[in-house]
Amino acid sequence: MEKQIAIELKGITKRFGSVVANRNVDLTVRRGEILAILGENGSGKTTLMNMISGIYYPDEGEIYVDGEKADIGSPKDAFDYKIGMIHQHFKLVDVFTATENIVLGIEDGKKYSLADAEKSVVEIAERYGFRVDPKKKVYDMAVSEKQTVEILKVLYRGADILILDEPTAVLTPQETEKLFAVLRRMREDGKSIIIITHKLHEVMAISDRVAVLRRGEHIATVETAKTTESELTEMMVGKKISLNIERDEPKGSVDRLEVRGVCCVSPEGIKLLDDVSFTARSGEILGIAGIAGSGQRELLEAIAGLQPIECGDILYRNPQTKETEDLRNKTPQQIRDLGVRLSFVPEDRLGMGLVGNMDIIDNMMLRSYRRGNSMFLDRKQPKDLAERIINSLEVVTPNAETPVRRLSGGNVQKVLVGREIASSPTVLMAAYPVRGLDINSSYTIYNLLNEQKKNGVAVIFVGEDLDVLLELCDRILVICGGKVSGIADGRTVTKEEVGLMMTKVGGNVPEPAERGNET
Amino acid sequence: MSEENKRQDDLPEETAPEKNAAPEAGRHAEKHHVPLIHIAKRETLPWQKAWGIRAAAILLSLVFMAVVSIVLTKENPFRLYGYIFQASFKSGSRFFRLLYETAILLAIALALLPAFRMRFWNIGAEGQVLAGAFASVLCMLFIGDKIPSFLLILVMLAAGVAAGALWALIPAVFKAKWGTNETLFTLMMNYVIICIIDASIQALFPKGTGTMGIVNGSSHAGWLPKIGNNYLLSILIIAVVTALMYAYMRYSKHGYEIQVVGESRNTARYIGINVGKVILRTMALSGAICGLTGFLLTSGYNHSVSTNTVGGRGFTAIMVCWLAKFNPVFMILTSLLICFLQRGASEIASRCQINASYGDVLTGMVLFFIIGCEFFIQYEIHFRKKERETAHD
Structure with missing residues (x-):
């Protein structure tokens, strides 16, 4: 079982200004294994991998490739060490063919021959079971084909260590299965695969070992066969620590905002929100938990009049006139003209x-x-x-x-x-209001939200830190792949329960096979 | 730092493979392999220093201009400087001509300002001014003898403003509705109006030389009244427009919306600004001021129209805007500078019997220095210190 070590990271630290993205990370990658890097958003997975692939340079610590100290200052250096990364956002030239994209930028001193290149592209593709048309232009390709080209680009350059940054985020379940088959074949060929993900079931399905990161720190690396989803969840979200945020019982709560069966669809036809229903009450903080990109932004924007919705209703009960207004598909200006005092702290501040x-x-x-x-x-x-x-x-x-x-x-x-x-709003929505903030500023924000709650405002708080959500919120709505997977009482629910709901609709219920609504 | 350098030295030869990747390592390498030249963004420079750098750039450009001129033309450089000043200050009428040219250029730059602030790259000012001029002239031609002159002037003004606005609104509608590229669209609209004017002149004066000639040369119907000279009224009108535009951009709700739309569409959406409406409104204004300028050109000075009436000022105005960093007050200075240089350059060309293009070369040199010096205001440059020093810091 013990295989040769391909990459070893020792004490890697990377800071961006005052933010520490990675702190003292030790990690090993072996030959012929698939290593999953698991962690919540902002836990430093991508930053860490970017340091192996030469995009960033570590502030502290060393990287060893095959036991020898490596100085990786650019992606080109990384390729010299046979390390290649497939980024989440593809970097392809639209008007070029697959092969042209693959050979772009290669200076091997040989004569440039597209025909030869095409031949070897097909050869590589066949070896690992890819299907690719080397003459197809990128603009004609589906997302999964583009990803194939990206992977071939790395293989063509002779990479032995492949890093894939959330490769399944853009794929359907069937395409994911195909990709996994390819990855397994690469592993058999002796290549090392690092796959970044935050989807637990994929970790269980594909990886040999899992390295868990939390808030930039390496928590542990465990063998997949010897762990469970709930154990991984706990490592990912951390043990409960007491934050001591004050939380009063809501007083005189009335229904303020009712969301009924809302769904919306992206321009590409992907369902972003699927039959979302909940009620926000006055004098209460409703938390929204979920893995980033599960539809939180779309939900808040739909309420604020920024995201058109396909079906469902958004009903606002005006405390002054006692009337109910339907906010569905109204512009922010129209919503304001109705006398709805809705405040919105969006995720993208600047x-x-x-x-x-x-x-x-x-x-x-x-x-x-x-x-x-x-x-x-x-x-x-x-x-x-x-x-x-x-x-x-x-x-x-x-x-x-x-x-x-x-x-x-x-x-x-x-x-x-x-x-x-x-x-002086009656509904206050805040998306990730403490992201990137230090402890003191975070507490200032929590206190402000609590103050609003006391004033009878219906507060909707989208957060990523489960500890905070559990301490601050009266109720927690958990969203997964655009669907509500449950609404829990913030005072009684445990972090593990919320964590499981975040990764699967319906908590412990086994996952349905067809799940095409991921974003 | 010293620790990292040491570590760098400890590297065994084999693990630092033959990299010629040093240049692209760039920003990561800062700490490890200190590059020869390191460029860093400055904190904001105090304004005295910034203006000092600009003044130095102008001086340097004059020296450079002199050296090039001596080599190429064997002229005494001080005589060339003399010609440049004579072009604008030798007589009262030359001075007013300079002010007039400045005012016209400024007016077009002011028209571009709100569009540019909105990040709508309107490079169709040339055509929008022409459209305004053409509409004004048509009024002069067809109703010149039917209504009193002051009424005619008002009709011409209205027609010019409307035509300019229309010419700007067409690309704006396409941008707002279908997101077309405004740069190409506005550019192409220039050629459309040029062709329309060409064709109309051919149709209206079939036996002529292909030019229009002075319209209403004897009755002076539709000619702007003279105050002192031909130029002053136009200059005054444009001075008022400048003040209004400054107030519009700085203090009006419209100006605020323009800025928000330009800075961030998402923010505009978030606070409920109708982005399409703002684009249309702003471009209508931009085109209207161009149309007004076209009216001033025909009614106040040319009394005729040709495809050359605007003479490229629609494009020069873009430079005026950028050089002044979209500040209407600085725009007065930049348009004055450009007109001063252009007039000086053509004076040199005619006095020294050099090809007229040489004047443009000189103008280009000065602008090169002025634009180039902004780099030194934004960034500071460090050269690598001696190895010993970096090793011990």
Whole structure:
């Protein structure tokens, strides 16, 4: 069973500014094995692999290839060590054929002959059981074919160690099976395969060993045959630690927002949300848990009027008029005109919630600049608001005229959350509001959300940290592949239960074979 | 740092394979193999320093210009400098001509400003101005003797503004509805209007030389009244437009929306701005100001139209906008600089009997330095220090 070690990482650390993406990671990859790298989003899987493939250079630590210290400064260096990575986002030239893409950039000193190249591409493909038309243009290809070309590109360059970054994210279950068959054949051929994923059932199906990362740290590497899904889940999400976020019992809760059977479909025809129903109540924090990309963003955007929905209703019960409004497929402006006080802290702070090049004052106006009949702007009130937020939330900034892109992540978020709360909402939606924030800023945000809850606001909180969700939320809605897999009581549910629901619809129920709704 | 360098030294020969990949290792290599030249983005430079660099660039460009001129033309460079200044300041009328040219160029650049702020790359100003000029001239031709002159001028103004706006709205509609590429579309619209004008002149003056000639040369119907000279009224009008445009971009809700749409479509969507509507409105405004400029060109100065009426100013204005970093006040300076250089260049060409293109070469040199110096304002350059120093830091 013990096989020769292909790559060894020793004490790898990588920082981006103040964020530590990988901390002191040790890892071994053996010849002729499939190693799965498992971890939640933001746990540092891709960063770690990017250091092996030469995209990033580690700040600390060493990489050994075949027992000798390697200095991998660029993807070209990586290829010299026979390491190739297949990225999540394909890097192909659309107007070129498969073969042209595969040979692009190769300088082997030989005469350039497309016919020869085509021959060897077909040869490699046949050896591993790929199906590929070497003359097909990339723009005519389906996603899975493009992935095949990416893999062939790496093999053609003679890679012995292949890194695949979430290769199944874009594939149907049938295509996934085919890919797995190919990977197994490569393993038999003595190649080392590293596959990055956060899908447990795939880990169990394909890998020989699993390395689990959590918050940038390597937790453990275990043999797949000797572990279970729930054990892996626990390693992935971590043991329960007490955070001591205050959580009061909701008082006088009434239904505020009801989502009924909502579904929506991407332009490519993939179902992003599938029959989602839930109710958000006033004076309560409803958490939304799920693996990133399970439909959380689409759900919030559908409520906010940014994502058209195919079916279902979004009903808002106005506490003042006692009337029920249907928000389905209304624009944000129409929603506001109905008197619905809906605030939304989007995931993409500088790309959606704020304008990076504008100063704090101008960003304060985003929601309110239309007020009044004058054709000119009133900067007085936004300026007062900016000063108030800077003072009360302790935003670190030279002044209110500083462009928000110059602020640090935590301060950007304080500006955004501050503005959204300032409009005294009745529904407050926040997507990953503490992502990338340090502990103190995170607690500022939790306290703000709790304050809103006390004021009777229906808070919807999309989070990735299960510990926080369990400490903060009154109820937790778990979403998986665009479907609601359950709504749990935040006070009684365990992290393992939520973790299982995140990976499968219906918790412990065995997975149905046809599952084509992944995004 | 020192630790890493040491580690680097400890590397056995075989494990550092024959890499010629040093240049592409670039940003990762910073710490490990210090490159010869290292370029880093500066913190914002105090404005005095920034302007110092710009002034130095202009001085340097003058020296460079002198050296090249001595080598190529054997002219005394100071005489060349003299010609450049004479072109604009020798007489009152030359000075006003400079101001007029500046104003026209500025007006077109102002028209482009809101579109560019919205990241809508309108390079069809040439055509939009021509459309405005053409519409104004048609009014002069066909209703010139039927209504009083001041009324005619108002009709011409309205027609010019409307034609310019229309010419800008066509690509805007396609952009807003179907997401077509505005750069190509607006560029092509230039050639369409040129062909229309050519064809119309052929049709209207079948026996002529293919040019229109001065319209209403005896009645002066539809000619802008003179204040002092031919130029002053146009200059004043454009001064007012400049102030209005500054206020529009800085203080109006429209200007704010334009900025949000330009910075981030997603943010615009998020706060409920109708992006398509803003594109249409802004391009209508952009085209309208172009049309106004076309009207000023015909009614105030040319009293005629040809495919050369705008003379490439629609494209030069793009440079004015960028050079001024989309600031209307700086745009006054950049358009003045460009007109000053162009007038000087053509003066050199005619006085020294050099090919007129040489003037353009000189203008290009100055602009090269001015644009190039922005790099040194944005970035600072470190050269590798001696090995010993890096080893001990």
